[in-house]
Amino acid sequence: MKTYKIALLPGDGIGRDVTEAAKSVLEKAAARNGFSLATTSYPWSCDYFLENGSMMPGNGIETLRSFDAILLGAVGWPRKVPDSVSLHGLLLPIRKAFVQYANIRPHRLLPGVQGPLRSENFDILCIRENTEGEYSGAGGRVHQGTDSEVAVETSIFTRKGVERILRFGFEQARARRGKLASVTKSNAQKYSMVFWDEITERLSAEYPDVEVTSYHIDAMAARMVMAPESLDVVVASNLFGDILTDLGAAIQGGLGFAASANINPDRSAPSMFEPVHGSAPDIAHLGVANPIAAIWSGAMMLAHLGETAAAGKVMTAIEATTARGIGSIPGRDKTDAITASVLSALD
Amino acid sequence: MKTYKIALLPGDGIGRDVTEAAKSVLEKAAARNGFSLATTSYPWSCDYFLENGSMMPGNGIETLRSFDAILLGAVGWPRKVPDSVSLHGLLLPIRKAFVQYANIRPHRLLPGVQGPLRSENFDILCIRENTEGEYSGAGGRVHQGTDSEVAVETSIFTRKGVERILRFGFEQARARRGKLASVTKSNAQKYSMVFWDEITERLSAEYPDVEVTSYHIDAMAARMVMAPESLDVVVASNLFGDILTDLGAAIQGGLGFAASANINPDRSAPSMFEPVHGSAPDIAHLGVANPIAAIWSGAMMLAHLGETAAAGKVMTAIEATTARGIGSIPGRDKTDAITASVLSALD
Numbered sequence: 001m002k003t004y005k006i007a008l009l010p011g012d013g014i015g016r017d018v019t020e021a022a023k024s025v026l027e028k029a030a031a032r033n034g035f036s037l038a039t040t041s042y043p044w045s046c047d048y049f050l051e052n053g054s055m056m057p058g059n060g061i062e063t064l065r066s067f068d069a070i071l072l073g074a075v076g077w078p079r080k081v082p083d084s085v086s087l088h089g090l091l092l093p094i095r096k097a098f099v100q101y102a103n104i105r106p107h108r109l110l111p112g113v114q115g116p117l118r119s120e121n122f123d124i125l126c127i128r129e130n131t132e133g134e135y136s137g138a139g140g141r142v143h144q145g146t147d148s149e150v151a152v153e154t155s156i157f158t159r160k161g162v163e164r165i166l167r168f169g170f171e172q173a174r175a176r177r178g179k180l181a182s183v184t185k186s187n188a189q190k191y192s193m194v195f196w197d198e199i200t201e202r203l204s205a206e207y208p209d210v211e212v213t214s215y216h217i218d219a220m221a222a223r224m225v226m227a228p229e230s231l232d233v234v235v236a237s238n239l240f241g242d243i244l245t246d247l248g249a250a251i252q253g254g255l256g257f258a259a260s261a262n263i264n265p266d267r268s269a270p271s272m273f274e275p276v277h278g279s280a281p282d283i284a285h286l287g288v289a290n291p292i293a294a295i296w297s298g299a300m301m302l303a304h305l306g307e308t309a310a311a312g313k314v315m316t317a318i319e320a321t322t323a324r325g326i327g328s329i330p331g332r333d334k335t336d337a338i339t340a341s342v343l344s345a346l347d
Numbered sequence: 348m349k350t351y352k353i354a355l356l357p358g359d360g361i362g363r364d365v366t367e368a369a370k371s372v373l374e375k376a377a378a379r380n381g382f383s384l385a386t387t388s389y390p391w392s393c394d395y396f397l398e399n400g401s402m403m404p405g406n407g408i409e410t411l412r413s414f415d416a417i418l419l420g421a422v423g424w425p426r427k428v429p430d431s432v433s434l435h436g437l438l439l440p441i442r443k444a445f446v447q448y449a450n451i452r453p454h455r456l457l458p459g460v461q462g463p464l465r466s467e468n469f470d471i472l473c474i475r476e477n478t479e480g481e482y483s484g485a486g487g488r489v490h491q492g493t494d495s496e497v498a499v500e501t502s503i504f505t506r507k508g509v510e511r512i513l514r515f516g517f518e519q520a521r522a523r524r525g526k527l528a529s530v531t532k533s534n535a536q537k538y539s540m541v542f543w544d545e546i547t548e549r550l551s552a553e554y555p556d557v558e559v560t561s562y563h564i565d566a567m568a569a570r571m572v573m574a575p576e577s578l579d580v581v582v583a584s585n586l587f588g589d590i591l592t593d594l595g596a597a598i599q600g601g602l603g604f605a606a607s608a609n610i611n612p613d614r615s616a617p618s619m620f621e622p623v624h625g626s627a628p629d630i631a632h633l634g635v636a637n638p639i640a641a642i643w644s645g646a647m648m649l650a651h652l653g654e655t656a657a658a659g660k661v662m663t664a665i666e667a668t669t670a671r672g673i674g675s676i677p678g679r680d681k682t683d684a685i686t687a688s689v690l691s692a693l694d
């Protein structure tokens with residue numbers, strides 16, 4: 001029997017609740033589909049930081065490297081550790097070290113879920129650059145604490161980084177409805193974003209079957225709300241993708257439904273799967289977090305591992321659950337009840 | 348009779364159509380309220396660039412400085428001049444040179460307008476930093492054209508710049524419902540955005556009557572769609588404000604309804620009033636642009652000049668118009684018909 005080695009990083013807050021739920025669903029899906037998951041859980045988190053002074057051990061990245069995939073809950077608990085420390089100590093280094101340059105986030109309404117928009121028929125796949133750009137972490141502060149203080153933050157875009165994410169976007173569009181929206185802000189940021197636009201334009205010649213359109217981030221944010229059905233694949237920089245995918249989560253009914261995959265397309269290191277939502281300390285461990293985003297992320301993990309039949313069955317089980325009104329209304333059903341429903345739909 | 352000197356910058360595309368409309372409404376409002384507007388129109392635009400090699404003459408800023416206010420239509424016509432050139436040659440330098448550091452954009456549904464959200468009861472005032480940050484224009488490209496090319500774009504935030512926009516936000520919140528949302532991305536951008544958060548926190552002690560909450564930009568984008576009624580005043584950096592105000596325009600029914608004011612709060616130079624929408628070359632001069640955003644921006648100009656009674660009457664006339672179903676559905680009514688309705692509602 002094929003066994004996949006999975007690293008679990010429950011992280012903080014509801015990250016733990018939803019990872020637990022996703023694990024049980026994925027294990028059952030595996031058992032029913034002739035493979036198994038060998039999971040190892042690591043307690044790296046803000047609590048770990050308070051005890052050890054770092055978000056993960058020095059060999060954390062090397063430890064994770066031997067796995068087939070990583071399933072992550074959520075990282076961050078601002079009252080314990082500043083987000084700027086916790087995220088730069090765990091989530092962001094993994095994305096970078098494992099060259100998970102494509103962050104994929106699907107946005108559509110699950111059956112039975114009512115979104116905030118009047119419009120209900122959209123199916124958007126956001127592709128976010130995940131390793132550089134506005135998240136480069138380059139910058140500094142001078143004259144600190146004085147009236148003359150200046151803070152600078154530098155976005156760094158490399159041709160390699162931009163080209164590979166755009167190619168990934170073109171490929172995804174080709175495999176879907178053939179439409180790619182590339183998002184920049186080249187009317188205001190004339191170095192980084194003009195660079196991105198130029199590469200988009202040059203690559204478009206190689207993908208004549210894909211219809212590519214460039215949008216400014218402000219116009220795209222408006223479009224996702226006014227005309228989401230006009231969009232197919234959306235590709236954007238690290239920051240713009242971050243913003244658009246929370247917006248995507250919103251129009252699909254909330255963060256409880258937003259799944260994501262941090263993909264290393266070359267498979268030179270493990271990919272990581274995580275719900276878009278954060279750790280939500282206020283509702284941590286109350287048993288009320290919606291596990292659907294985490295389970296959906298788990299289905300994306302199975303698909304990435306090549307277990308597409310099992311992945312499809314998990315998605316069908318999620319859809320059967322929300323269609324029955326379970327987990328479909330934010331905040332109403334308990335984590336356990338939703339998980340139980342998905343589990344039984346797998347039978 | 349009091350006379351205000353107004354510089355008109357119709358700019359490009361529908362900017363010309365809507366500025367014309369706004370001018371006629373403002374002139375009538377002035378006449379009915381005992382003051383007059385002495386308007387001078389300047390043809391600075393992409394066409395001007397094609398003839399003269401620059402978006403405005405060398406003494407453009409000095410020419411504008413003598414006016415009491417500026418009414419701008421829209422700038423940009425990408426097929427004639429790249430946006431990165433046209434905007435950096437006209438719109439952005441005015442905002443910076445005249446220290447119009449507060450860009451104010453109100454988001455609420457006009458009567459008779461149906462927005463894309465199920466939710467209809469929101470009244471948000473976005474305050475956008477307008478002179479620095481992500482729009483600093485600092486950056487460059489190395490190894491241009493090669494595989495090793497790198498583009499950098501540096502956001503520059505000064506204590507003075509951040510403090511003054513936050514203070515402005517606190518004051519606006521104080522004058523409204525007492526709630527201020529400050530928007531950053533300090534979990535990923537640990538220099539600029541952590542700096543902003545620190546200043547927000549420090550200033551909050553001076554405004555104990557204002558309830559201030561910090562949000563990440565991604566969470567705020569989601570909130571504007573999921574729970575817009577929970578927001579009062581939102582203050583954000585140049586880029587984040589840009590994105591959030593297009594989103595605000597979307598939830599208020601479209602860019603045809605989104606007004607804005609670029610304010611120099613110290614009145615050391617003229618302020619500038621402009622609709623949020625762009626030049627929309629595809630519908631330029633067809634007589635179909637919705638002038639409501641431009642007229643509303645004009646009302647904000649009258650209020651800034653101290654003519655609050657006239658400003659109120661213009662707003663009432665706009666509301667009477669949309670309430671009658673004129674101009675309330677994007678793309679349906681002609682510019683002239685909407686303008687005529689607002690004009691007659693001023694009687």
Ligand SMILES: CC(C)[C@H](C(=O)O)[C@@H](O)C(=O)O
Nearest residue numbers: 076087091242276534535565
């Ligand atoms: C927690 C934060 C650093 C992270 C990000 O901005 O990438 C999150 O918002 C996400 O979208 O995965």
Ligand SMILES: CC(C)[C@H](C(=O)O)[C@@H](O)C(=O)O
Nearest residue numbers: 187188218423434438589623
């Ligand atoms: C045209 C563009 C440079 C401008 C901006 O980003 O400031 C516009 O989008 C706006 O919001 O006024």
